[in-house]
Amino acid sequence: MLLLMQKCVLCCLLVFVSGMGLVSQLQAADAPYSYGFAKTDITPEVPLRLSGYGNRAEVYEGVDEPLYIRAIAIQTPDQKICSLVSLDSIGFAASFVDRIAQQLKQKHGMNRDQLMVCSTHSHTSPQPMEGLSNIFSTPMTEAEQQAAQKYWNSVEARVVKTVGEAIQNLRPGTMSLVTGKVGFAQNRRVLKDGKWTGFGVNPDGPVDHSLPVLKVTDEAGKLRGLIFNYACHCTTFGSDYNRLNGDWAGYAAKYIEEQHGDIVAVCTIGCGADQNPVRGKRDVAKDLAIGHGRAIALEVNRLLKQPAEELKAELKTAFGFANLPIDAPLESALKQALEHPRPQVRQHAKNMLAIIKTAGELPETYPAPVQVWKFGKQLTMVFLGGEVVVDYALRLKQEIKTDSVWVTAYANDVFGYVASERMREEGGYEYDFSMIYYNQPGPWAKGTEELLIHRIHELVKQAR
Structure with a gap:
């Protein structure tokens, strides 16, 4: 008889605790932001x-x-x-x-x-x-x-x-x-x-x-x-x-x-x-x-x-990096740049040659931060580091594939311009020259746009 009563009490406690968990879940779901x-x-x-x-x-x-x-x-x-x-x-x-x-x-x-x-x-x-x-x-x-x-x-x-x-x-x-x-x-x-x-x-x-x-x-x-x-x-x-x-x-x-x-x-x-x-x-x-x-x-x-x-919708977040490949200059080109009339170009060449002397080579990639905040199917907010051009x-x-997409640049790290693939053929400041001022080895290599877009999509999925 005592054993039966103990089982009944245990069952009641389990039901009570289970019910409390359900109430807690419902309260969390109904709670406001x-x-x-x-x-x-x-x-x-x-x-x-x-x-x-x-x-x-x-x-x-x-x-x-x-x-x-x-x-x-x-x-x-x-x-x-x-x-x-x-x-x-x-x-x-x-x-x-x-x-x-x-x-x-x-x-x-x-x-x-x-x-x-x-x-x-x-x-x-x-x-x-x-x-x-x-x-x-x-x-x-x-x-x-x-x-x-x-x-x-x-x-x-x-x-x-x-x-x-x-x-x-x-x-x-x-x-x-x-x-x-x-x-x-x-x-x-x-x-x-x-x-x-x-x-x-x-x-x-x-x-x-x-x-x-x-x-x-x-x-x-x-x-x-x-x-x-x-x-x-x-x-x-x-x-x-x-x-x-x-x-x-x-x-x-x-x-x-x-x-x-x-x-x-x-x-x-x-x-x-x-x-x-x-x-x-x-x-x-x-x-x-x-x-x-x-x-x-x-x-x-x-x-x-x-x-x-x-x-x-519930806010989901994700953070990561896209390792952008660098089209680094040759050492011979950097030595020639030591005679350039613009001071920033000469200083950039000195800096890069110093890295080669110390490390043996220039960096091959740069870790560009990518962040995503996602409100279900209502809104996806993408935050990108660098000076990103409008194509992205x-x-x-x-x-x-959400109702609205919000894209912000200049977020978490302003490390240089992020030009699109079409700009490789067009040339110009954003692709050819801007990295001098950011002390980056050179412009981004071919395929950078696809790599970055792919990484963004990965983090959008991760935020789900």
């Missing part, structure tokens, strides 16, 4: 050398607009925390993001696939200490390097702090997608008889004028913040403009935030490496940048009044 935002000023305390153009030789003359870190944190129903961070900067190396990722892993348990760090690629922002290491014809002085290192150390710490503040700001809410268009981006690769002839406006060249917006509202329907993406270089200002400014991306975020009160507008840049905004001389460049920013803000304002698709976004939007 939570979202948090944070924003931190990263305007330098002292003038620094601005990046983006090789002929800049002096620290900046003044500050037009402050620079910021903007971040969103997302907590999934199963308590996983992801964060997307945008910096008003030209970019940064993977080592910078790796250190941030390690700290956020320790502080908040975030895995590498849960953190995204993007740049707006403004050409009126400070020169990084890691990345774009061969851009200047006049190298930075020791004092300029020390000031820049101090600044970037503070930015690194502030990114970690900003993500933490976004996590503290987490509240239940809804994220919805709506997409519009803005037309100021122009294909800059001028061709004649199928060959690159210089920078300008190519009215027949491919562009991506889409403006996707992810808006976040609270449980009462009030706007809390948003993410927007546009494929265009932040090069409204030319090399003759030596003042700190976030360019059109900074103005766009500023005006969106001013129009909607206490929100944060996070900007990411699409595959705009071969896309320039409408540009002008120094005396009109600022007005043009303001106009571009207002154009984005006006379209975002219109989109916020339109019906939007709520993202209800246009192709991925055709090949990835």
Whole structure:
């Protein structure tokens, strides 16, 4: 009799525990997503050398607009925390993001696939200490390097702090997608008889004028913040403009935030490496940048009044690398380049010859970061390192089989241009010459586009 009673009690306990597990699963499935935002000023305390153009030789003359870190944190129903961070900067190396990722892993348990760090690629922002290491014809002085290192150390710490503040700001809410268009981006690769002839406006060249917006509202329907993406270089200002400014991306975020009160507008840049905004001389460049920013803000304002698709699918994440093959120069060609009239070319040759002397050969590949965030069949977000040309976004939007595809470049590592296969025959800056400034051995080898696209598809599948 006692044995029978013990069995009955055990069965009841099993049913109770099983029922609790089922309730827990149902609660997790029904639980809402939570979202948090944070924003931190990263305007330098002292003038620094601005990046983006090789002929800049002096620290900046003044500050037009402050620079910021903007971040969103997302907590999934199963308590996983992801964060997307945008910096008003030209970019940064993977080592910078790796250190941030390690700290956020320790502080908040975030895995590498849960953190995204993007740049707006403004050409009126400070020169990084890691990345774009061969851009200047006049190298930075020791004092300029020390000031820049101090600044970037503070930015690194502030990114970690900003993500933490976004996590503290987490509240239940809804994220919805709506997409519009803005037309100021122009294909800059001028061709004649199928060959690159210089920078300008190519009215027949491919562009991506889409403006996707992810808006976040609270449980009462009030706007809390948003993410927007546009494929265009932040090069409204030319090399003759030596003042700190976030360019059109900074103005766009500023005006969106001013129009909607206490929100944060996070900007990411699409595959705009071969896309320039409408540009002008120094005396009109600022007005043009303001106009571009207002154009984005006006379209975002219109989109916020339109019906939007709520993202209800589970967020899946994946991170990896595509080992891009390098078409390295011969040692004899590097020795000839030691006599080149351009200082950056001579310095590049010295650097590469030093690597050959030490390692015996130049690197054969570069680990380009690829990251995917996927909301079921509703939205696939692809984040690519480097300065990626528009062909990749246009192709991925055709090949990835989800309702919407969002492609961001300048993410996690700005290591060089990522030109498409057609540019091999066309030639020109993005393919032939740009790697000099990034201190890469040479352009990417034939087949790079297919290799990168294949790796992206692998990670899209992994995120499922």
